[in-house]
Amino acid sequence: MTSTRPASAYVHGDGAVVIVPGRVAAHLDRLLNLNRLRIEVRGQDPETDNVLVALRLAALAWRSAGGLPDRTSPDPMPPWITTGQAAELLAVDPRHVRRLITTGRLTARQLPSGAWLIDRETVEHYRAARHHRAA
Structure with a gap:
């Protein structure tokens, strides 16, 4: 999934700040289990703690505003689709x-039958990235 924006578009100020879109935060949260990481490193560095919480909040906001619901809450939509x-x-x-x-x-x-089950969230990420590239 490539973006039409260059990497430099996400770097702000004197280069010490990176803006992370909610969709990307949700993708990183899913791939890297940021909540587990946040718990493991809690208290080692207050700024790291706050950034990990901010990423989690951005991921939750994206999911609730049209992305996918948070997997930790009851989800009426199955996580795997055909x-x-x-x-x-x-x-x-x-x-x-x-x-x-x-x-x-x-x-x-x-599946043993040869059929595939696809992770719904990766489909949503792919669809969002494709829409972003087309815009």
């Missing part, structure tokens, strides 16, 4: 979804 459901969400052919899986752009697991 290739057909992913294809509908992305407005593409199911074969395209399978290519996205095999190239590592979508997180999925293959």
Whole structure:
């Protein structure tokens, strides 16, 4: 998922501040389990504590404002979807979804039957990044 913005667009001031969009915070939270990291390093450095909390809040805000709900709260939508459901969400052919899986752009697991289950959040991240590139 590439952005149309250069990396320098996220660096502000004298270069000591980086702005992290809520969608990216949610993606990092999901990939790196920032809540676990926050607990592990709590108290070592107050600024690090606050930045990790801010990333978590940005991720939660993105999810509640149109992204995906927080996985720690009851979620009426299943976290795993079929290739057909992913294809509908992305407005593409199911074969395209399978290519996205095999190239590592979508997180999925293959069932013994050969069918794929795709992580809904990675589909949402892919869709948001694709929309951002088109804008």
